[in-house]
Amino acid sequence: MSERSIKEPEIFFDNQTGQLTSPVITVSKKLLSGLENVFKNEAVRASMDQEQVVYEVECYFPVEEGKKGGLFWGVSRIYPGKVAGEYFMTRGHFHSESDTAEFYWGIAGKGVLVCMDTNGQSWAEYLKPNSLHYIAGNVAHRVANIGNESLIFGACWLSDAGHDYASIEQNGFSVRLVDLNGKPTLIEAW
Ligand code: PA5
Ligand code: NI
Numbered sequence: 001m002s003e004r005s006i007k008e009p010e011i012f013f014d015n016q017t018g019q020l021t022s023p024v025i026t027v028s029k030k031l032l033s034g035l036e037n038v039f040k041n042e043a044v045r046a047s048m049d050q051e052q053v054v055y056e057v058e059c060y061f062p063v064e065e066g067k068k069g070g071l072f073w074g075v076s077r078i079y080p081g082k083v084a085g086e087y088f089m090t091r092g093h094f095h096s097e098s099d100t101a102e103f104y105w106g107i108a109g110k111g112v113l114v115c116m117d118t119n120g121q122s123w124a125e126y127l128k129p130n131s132l133h134y135i136a137g138n139v140a141h142r143v144a145n146i147g148n149e150s151l152i153f154g155a156c157w158l159s160d161a162g163h164d165y166a167s168i169e170q171n172g173f174s175v176r177l178v179d180l181n182g183k184p185t186l187i188e189a190w
Helices: 042-047 166-171
Strands: 026-031 053-060 071-078 102-108 111-117 122-127 132-135 139-145 151-158 175-180 183-188
Touching: 071 139, 102 139, 111 132, 111 175, 111 183, 122 175, 139 151, 139 166
Parallel strands: none
Antiparallel strands: 026 053, 053 071, 071 151, 102 132, 102 151, 111 122, 111 139, 175 183
16 A cells, blocks of 8 residues: 655635735735825825825735636735725726626625626625625725724635726726714715
8 A cells, every 4th residue: 555645735824814824925015105096085195104005915826817717815904094084995996807706705804895886886885704795797896994903804716807997997986985973984976
């Protein structure tokens, strides 16, 4: 009888903290300087510390971007903060392969997932530890941190999905999430 070795895993994901440990992680940071025209009050954003990190994403890309049939894994961390009452949030995007879906799930902190379809119809749901969100194809998605701590959430998407930021850059979402008297409130943006 010949013995075969059992490999140790190379990649770890901590469900409590969102910490991804792998020899092959890509980290990207979004500073306030890189979020021009994302928030309603651009003048206030421009007057704030441009070096402030609003969010960062750690990704594990087991295959090259664009390859059909593969999966990508990412953990996003949005820091607490506001721009003139509007919560720190991700830019938001449709996927380039527009009909591809994605899973998000909450790990730590308090957030809201804002979605919008291609007709500009928007809706939102709370994102919190252990919440699971299926984001269908042709739905733009953005997350805001409504708490006082970091909001951490996981994501899994297709390696050929791609990110289409252009239409959100041009038209934005049809709703915005603002702090009104201490309460996260969804308001019409257009
Ligand atoms: O794939 C996703 O949807 C996420 O990993 C996002 O890319 C991440 O949350 C950052 O948001 P955005 O890409 O909109 O800047
Ligand atoms: Ni996405």
